[in-house]
Amino acid sequence: MEFWLALIKVVTIVGLIVAGLVILVFGLETSTQTTPSIANLWRHGGFFPNGWSGFLYAVPVAAFTFAGVEVIGLVAAETAEPQRTLPRAINSIIWRMAIFYLGSMAVIMALYPWNQIDTTQSPFVMVFDSIGLGVAAGFINFVVITALASSCNTGLFATSRMLFALSHIQQAPRGLQVLSPRKVPARCLMVSTAILLVGVLLNYMIPERIFSLLITGILGLLIWVWVVIITSHMVYRRKVQRDGLPQVAYRLPWARLSSVLVLCFLGALTVLVIRDPETRPAFYVATLWFGLLLLLYPKRRQPAAVLEA
Known part of the structure; x- marks a missing residue:
């Protein structure tokens, strides 16, 4: 299931990059106020139009987006050939970041200068809207839901395995050592799910603060x-x-x-x-x-x- 959830995100980002490159290369007309151009990356005040302070204060939030990359070590422990799969997974992080993170950001900035981006709307929706895909908002919402499901799936996998390991070294209750018939740490999974549901409850209790608190x-x-x-x-x-x-x-x-x-x-x-x-x-x-x-x-x-x- 994780493969298909991740594939939806990958296809969406690749679609955005390809659509943006087609607009830039062939000079297609869009609904943007400014002509799409690579030069938009350094125009309108340059890379740091408001100085270094804004960039520096954005670094912690950017670092937050890389949470979970350490799960690679846990996943590798359950693969058939970790000596082969672990190096491939870690080495691929660099080019994946360059394509999916930096590439998508560069395309968005080339189409929409930073001072024309609507902070109340997804940049992905804006790009797809600019090429006439009016249903982009609904599709992006679907992608966001699948991304959340993928993140939850990864988190449950990691926390359940860590609880299971802690129980074996007597740093967690021994009852968590029980495995299901399919060799899954079921009790650890249930505990992790219960804690995860606390976040859902808080989302209903303090919806305006929960995201910043998390x-x-x-x-x-x-x-x-x-x-x-x-x-x-x-x-x-x-x-x-x-x-x-x-x-x-x-x-x-x-x-x-x-x-x-x-x-x-x-x-x-x-x-x-x-x-x-x-x-x-x-x-x-x-x-x-x-x-x-x-x-x-x-x-x-x-x-x-x-x-x-």
């Missing part, structure tokens, strides 16, 4: 998760070299430098989150949550240590 809350937790992943990788590399352990087949290029650069970027991202009043609660949420975890973790870890001894 963004700020998840952003703070996301930064911490990425810091933990990078730090764990650095510690792992140190132990491999120190203890003479066998090297893995797929290695990170320039691992020492790239890991430090990522940590510096995440540090700068944290500063931006703290400085912006709208995203500052994310820092407080993450600090409170992980502070609580640090207090509770030793108590949960002690029985496991006694058992291993």
Whole structure:
């Protein structure tokens, strides 16, 4: 099912890019106020018409859109040949970002200068409307629904597997170790679904605030998760070299430098989150949550240590 949900998104974005390129290459007439042109990318004030501050404050929100990319590691663990599929999946992220993210943004900006984009309307709808597809709004709404379903599907997969792994190391209730006849962690899946439904309830209770609350809350937790992943990788590399352990087949290029650069970027991202009043609660949420975890973790870890001894 995930394949078909993702395919709908891919086809839509590719359709937008192709339609935009056809308009630009052949000079087709559109309903836009400005003539479509590649030059629209640097006209109307340039790339930073309002200075660097607007760009910098948009970085945390842009980083939020990459939440979930770390799920690749969980998915690879359940594939038949992770040594082959994991490198392919990770290496493809770069060109996928270039095509689907940067490519679609460039096409939209070439057709619609930044100061002519209606913030109350989807840019995708605007592009399709400009070429005479009046039913674009309904179709984009359908695509958004499938994208949400795909995101929920991925989230449920990741959280259920993490709960299952935590239960095996006694960091979660042992009852979550039960598998269904199809070898699926059913109880973990039900717990994850129940927590997910809390978001649906909040959407009805505080619809005007739920989106901003989710963004700020998840952003703070996301930064911490990425810091933990990078730090764990650095510690792992140190132990491999120190203890003479066998090297893995797929290695990170320039691992020492790239890991430090990522940590510096995440540090700068944290500063931006703290400085912006709208995203500052994310820092407080993450600090409170992980502070609580640090207090509770030793108590949960002690029985496991006694058992291993």
